[in-house]
Amino acid sequence: MTVPLRAAIIGTGAIAHAHAEAIAALAPRVELAAVVDVDADRARTFAERFGAATVHSEVDALLAERPDLVHICTPPQTHVPLAVRALRAGIPVLVEKPTALSLAEMDELVAVSRETGVPALTVFQxxxxxxxxxxxxxxxxxxxxxxxxxxxxxxxxxxxxxxxxxxxxxxxxxxxxxxxxxxxxxxxxxxxxxxxxxxxxxxxxxxxxxxxxxxxxxxxxxxxxxxxxxxxxxxxxxxxxxxxxxxxxxxxxxxxxxxxxxxxxxxxxxxxxxxxxxxxxxxxxxxxxxxxxxxxxxxxxxxxxxxxxGREPGVAADDxxxxxxxxxxxxxxxxxxxxxxxxxxxxxxxxxxxxxxxxxxxxxxxxxxx
Structure with a gap:
C-alpha cells in the first residue's frame, strides 16, 4: 500500500480552502497532516472541516513535523520569508500567487531553492x-x-x-x-x-x-x-x-x-x-x-x-x-x-x-x- 504524501498548510484563510479541497480530492495519494494560523480559532475550525491531524500556533512547530509539502496560503508579503524557512528545513513549498512582492524577493527564493536543492513551486494552475x-x-x-x-x-x-x-x-x-x-x-x-x-x-x-x-x-x-x-x-x-x-x-x-x-x-x-x-x-x-x-x-x-x-515539478521558482x-x-x-x-x-x-x-x-x- 502506498503511503500518502503528507501536506501541511500555512494560513487558513479563503484561498487555503482551495488547497485543502484539492488535497481531499486527491486522497489517498496525499493527506492534510497539519495546519497553522495566527488565528487559533480559525485554524481549529479549518482543521476540523478538512481533517487535519494537528493544529499549530507556530510555523516552526509545523515544520518540525517534517511534512512532504507545505502550502503557503498567507498574505503576499509573507510568502518568501515563510518559503525560505521551509526550504532551509528541507521541505518543498507550494506558494500562492504572487510568489513574491518584487524581483529582489524572487531572486532570493530562487537562490535558496538552488542552494538547498529543495523545490519552491508557485500556484499557476x-x-x-x-x-x-x-x-x-x-x-x-x-x-x-x-x-x-x-x-x-x-x-x-x-x-x-x-x-x-x-x-x-x-x-x-x-x-x-x-x-x-x-x-x-x-x-x-x-x-x-x-x-x-x-x-x-x-x-x-x-x-x-x-x-x-x-x-x-x-x-x-x-x-x-x-x-x-x-x-x-x-x-x-x-x-x-x-x-x-x-x-x-x-x-x-x-x-x-x-x-x-x-x-x-x-x-x-x-x-x-x-x-x-x-x-x-x-x-x-x-x-x-x-x-x-x-x-x-x-x-x-x-x-x-x-x-x-523523480521529475522536477512545476511551476519552479526560476520559471x-x-x-x-x-x-x-x-x-x-x-x-x-x-x-x-x-x-x-x-x-x-x-x-x-x-x-x-x-x-x-x-x-x-x-x-x-x-
Missing part, C-alpha cells in the same frame, strides 16, 4: 488544465505553425468593500493591483504557451477603486518568436470574463471562462487546409474528463506525479520568475512611459526592489507604500 496541456503538446510538435497574434484578458470586477481588508490594494503588502493579484494567472498561461517575451509597452491607471495600486493595466508584448500579444488586467469590469486567444499559422485556439476552465470552454478553429488539426483536437478532447477544471487539484496532481517519478518579471516590466513601462525589455530590470533599478518603483503617478489612499 491554469497551465495544468487538460486543454492547455494539449495545446502545448501541439505547439511542441510544430503542427500549429508559428505563433502570430495573441490576446489575453482578465476583465474582473471588485467593489470598494473588497479592499476593506488592510492588506489589499497596497504596494507594500500585496505587491500590486490586478496585474499582480488577478490577471497574473492568465498571462502566466500566455507566457507558458508563447515562450520568452522580448519587450513590453504598457499603461496603468487607478480608474475607480480606493487603492494605492492600479485597478487596470494594459500591455502590448513582443515575443522572441516574433508573436505579438495584448494583455489587459482589470478589476473594474462588471461583466466578468477571462479570455485567451492564440492565433497560429494553422489554427486559432481560444478559451473563455472566469476562474477556471473546463475542456468544453475551448474552441479550436483550423486555418483552411488544416482541418485534420481540428479533428485531432476534437478526438483528444473527447477522452478528457469533462468535469475537470484548471484548478489547484490539477496542479497538485501534476506535482504528485512528478514527485512519484515563475519570468512571469513576475513580466509584471514588473508592465509597471515599469507604464510608470516611466517607455518600453521595457526582458532583462532591463536589474538590481540597481527601483522596479527590482518593488513593483511601484517609487514612481506611481497618483497619491496613496491606504497609507504606507513600498
Amino acid at each position: 491554469h497551465r495544468f488544465g487538460e486543454a492547455a496541456q494539449r495545446l502545448m503538446r501541439l505547439r511542441d510538435e510544430g503542427v500549429l505553425g508559428r505563433p502570430l497574434v495573441a490576446v489575453c484578458e482578465t476583465l474582473w470586477y471588485r467593489s470598494a468593500d473588497y479592499f476593506d481588508l488592510p492588506w489589499r490594494g497596497r504596494w507594500d503588502v500585496e505587491g500590486g493591483g490586478p496585474t499582480m493579484g488577478h490577471g497574473i494567472h492568465q498571462f502566466d498561461l500566455l507566457l507558458a504557451v508563447l515562450g520568452s517575451w522580448r519587450r513590453v509597452s504598457a499603461v496603468a491607471a487607478r480608474q475607480a477603486l480606493p487603492t494605492d495600486t492600479e485597478d487596470v493595466s494594459m500591455a502590448l508584448v513582443e515575443f522572441d518568436s516574433g508573436a505579438l500579444a495584448s494583455v489587459t488586467n482589470s478589476i473594474v469590469s462588471p461583466r466578468e470574463v477571462s479570455r485567451l486567444r492564440f492565433d497560429f499559422e494553422h489554427a486559432t485556439v481560444e478559451v473563455e471562462h472566469l476562474y477556471g476552465y473546463a475542456d468544453a470552454d475551448w474552441v479550436f478553429t483550423p486555418a483552411p487546409g488544416h482541418e485534420d488539426l481540428a479533428e485531432r483536437w476534437s478526438a483528444e478532447s473527447s477522452t478528457a474528463d469533462a468535469a475537470a477544471t484548471s484548478s489547484h487539484r490539477s496542479q497538485l496532481g501534476a506535482i504528485l506525479d512528478a514527485f512519484a517519478t 515563475a520568475r519570468r512571469t513576475l518579471e513580466f509584471a514588473a516590466a508592465t509597471y515599469a513601462s507604464a510608470f516611466r512611459g517607455m518600453p521595457v525589455r526582458a532583462g532591463d530590470i536589474t538590481p540597481g533599478d527601483p522596479f527590482y526592489r518593488s513593483m511601484d518603483g517609487g514612481a506611481v503617478p497618483w497619491p496613496a489612499v491606504k497609507g504606507a507604500t513600498a
Whole structure:
C-alpha cells in the first residue's frame, strides 16, 4: 500500500480552502497532516472541516513535523520569508500567487531553492488544465505553425468593500493591483504557451477603486518568436470574463471562462487546409474528463506525479520568475512611459526592489507604500 504524501498548510484563510479541497480530492495519494494560523480559532475550525491531524500556533512547530509539502496560503508579503524557512528545513513549498512582492524577493527564493536543492513551486494552475496541456503538446510538435497574434484578458470586477481588508490594494503588502493579484494567472498561461517575451509597452491607471495600486493595466508584448500579444488586467469590469486567444499559422485556439476552465470552454478553429488539426483536437478532447477544471487539484496532481517519478515539478521558482518579471516590466513601462525589455530590470533599478518603483503617478489612499 502506498503511503500518502503528507501536506501541511500555512494560513487558513479563503484561498487555503482551495488547497485543502484539492488535497481531499486527491486522497489517498496525499493527506492534510497539519495546519497553522495566527488565528487559533480559525485554524481549529479549518482543521476540523478538512481533517487535519494537528493544529499549530507556530510555523516552526509545523515544520518540525517534517511534512512532504507545505502550502503557503498567507498574505503576499509573507510568502518568501515563510518559503525560505521551509526550504532551509528541507521541505518543498507550494506558494500562492504572487510568489513574491518584487524581483529582489524572487531572486532570493530562487537562490535558496538552488542552494538547498529543495523545490519552491508557485500556484499557476491554469497551465495544468487538460486543454492547455494539449495545446502545448501541439505547439511542441510544430503542427500549429508559428505563433502570430495573441490576446489575453482578465476583465474582473471588485467593489470598494473588497479592499476593506488592510492588506489589499497596497504596494507594500500585496505587491500590486490586478496585474499582480488577478490577471497574473492568465498571462502566466500566455507566457507558458508563447515562450520568452522580448519587450513590453504598457499603461496603468487607478480608474475607480480606493487603492494605492492600479485597478487596470494594459500591455502590448513582443515575443522572441516574433508573436505579438495584448494583455489587459482589470478589476473594474462588471461583466466578468477571462479570455485567451492564440492565433497560429494553422489554427486559432481560444478559451473563455472566469476562474477556471473546463475542456468544453475551448474552441479550436483550423486555418483552411488544416482541418485534420481540428479533428485531432476534437478526438483528444473527447477522452478528457469533462468535469475537470484548471484548478489547484490539477496542479497538485501534476506535482504528485512528478514527485512519484523523480521529475522536477512545476511551476519552479526560476520559471515563475519570468512571469513576475513580466509584471514588473508592465509597471515599469507604464510608470516611466517607455518600453521595457526582458532583462532591463536589474538590481540597481527601483522596479527590482518593488513593483511601484517609487514612481506611481497618483497619491496613496491606504497609507504606507513600498
